[in-house]
Amino acid sequence: MKYLSGQAQNLPGNRQSLGAYTASHFSYSVTEAVATIVLNRPERKNPLSFDSYAELRDLFRSLAYADDVKAIVIAGAGDNFCSGGDVHEIIGPLTKLDMPGLLSFTRMTGDLVKAMRACPQPIVAAVDGICAGAGAILALASDIRFGTLRSKTAFLFTRVGLAGCDMGACALLPRVIGQGRAADLLFSGRSMSGEEGERWGFFNRLSIPEAVRTDAQVYAKHLADGPTFAHGMTKKMLQQEWSMSVDEAIEAEAQAQAICMMTNDFHRAYHAFVAKQNPEFEGD
Numbered sequence: 702m703k704y705l706s707g708q709a710q711n712l713p714g715n716r717q718s719l720g721a722y723t724a725s726h727f728s729y730s731v732t733e734a735v736a737t738i739v740l741n742r743p744e745r746k747n748p749l750s751f752d753s754y755a756e757l758r759d760l761f762r763s764l765a766y767a768d769d770v771k772a773i774v775i776a777g778a779g780d781n782f783c784s785g786g787d788v789h790e791i792i793g794p795l796t797k798l799d800m801p802g803l804l805s806f807t808r809m810t811g812d813l814v815k816a817m818r819a820c821p822q823p824i825v826a827a828v829d830g831i832c833a834g835a836g837a838i839l840a841l842a843s844d845i846r847f848g849t850l851r852s853k854t855a856f857l858f859t860r861v862g863l864a865g866c867d868m869g870a871c872a873l874l875p876r877v878i879g880q881g882r883a884a885d886l887l888f889s890g891r892s893m894s895g896e897e898g899e900r901w902g903f904f905n906r907l908s909i910p911e912a913v914r915t916d917a918q919v920y921a922k923h924l925a926d927g928p929t930f931a932h933g934m935t936k937k938m939l940q941q942e943w944s945m946s947v948d949e950a951i952e953a954e955a956q957a958q959a960i961c962m963m964t965n966d967f968h969r970a971y972h973a974f975v976a977k978q979n980p981e982f983e984g985d
Contacts, residue, residue, distance in 0.1 A: 716766055719763060719767040724738075727753055727756070727757070728741045735770075735771070735772050735922050735925050736764065736772070736773045736774070737774045737775075738773065738774070739777065740775075740777045740836075745784065746781040746783070746784035747777040748786060748790070749785065749787060750787050754809060755809065759816075764820050765819060767822075771926075772823050772824075772922070773824045773825065773921065774825050774914070774921050776828075776914045777829065781830035781832075782852070785834025807867075810867075813868070814868050817842040817843070818842060821929075821932070823924045824843040825845045825847065825917045825924075826847065827908075829849045829914075832853065832854040834855070835868065838870060840903075844936060845905050845917075846905055847906055847913050848899065848906075849908055850895045852894070854898055854903065855892040856886050858890065860890040865886075865887030878902055878903050928961075928964070928967075928984070931967075964985060966980070966983065966984065
């Protein structure tokens with residue numbers, strides 16, 4: 702992979718360590734098995750560039766094989782999460798591309814969402830301030846979202862003459878907040894406040910701005926300390942069961958749970974319960 706070559710330690714069985722990975726277009730660190738990604742262009746409200754899109758895509762693809770990362774937090778530097786694609790570095794150049802070039806770009810941005818969804822680790826978004834366009838999609842593609850009262854989330858594609866169906870928005874957003882509410886945001890491009898976002902279920906909870914990233918990291922650490930193989934199975938089933946009938950979903954969950962019953966973590970939990978202790982999960 703372009704951005705990860707030479708920076709990840711290869712391990713047997715296609716596993717790798719990403720604790721020491723050095724990012725080029727955002728901040729990245731790992732503490733106690735929690736990776737924190739920080740979009741760090743605060744002077745511009747943390748917009749995305751062609752390069753940051755591509756590096757995020759490649760990183761999330763590689764995180765699927767990382768043994769030393771059990772949960773992920775994505776946040777923005779300063780008082781904002783992400784203002785979307787950079788007007789000068791992305792929007793301007795897109796007006797000069799032909800159709801094959803445009804399709805290559807839109808498929809690349811969609812591949813970032815696919816990589817986030819395929820990544821087995823739970824992703825927790827810490828959203829403060831502006832969360833717009835592609836930034837709103839990054840939050841939407843995360844598994845858990847922490848917001849603040851001053852969060853302003855806008856799927857503003859129609860405000861720049863585009864459709865609301867960008868990077869999977871028309872598939873993902875109705876499943877999170879409902880069809881009617883999603884239609885409102887995707888047609889109008891208006892901002893959803895933090896309070897409205899929590900009431901509608903977009904945000905799992907609200908924090909004060911000064912603590913939102915820390916709160917997300919504490920939550921992510923709790924997940925990282927849990928049965929991480931089983932968490933990956935939960936994430937996979939939450940997605941796969943969208944296209945299943947109820948009977949198919951019940952059968953799929955029977956198979957998934959039987960697999961989890963073969964893990965050492967399942968046995969650790971039983972023996973800890975018998976000993977009246979808290980289980981110490983190791984993710985295997």
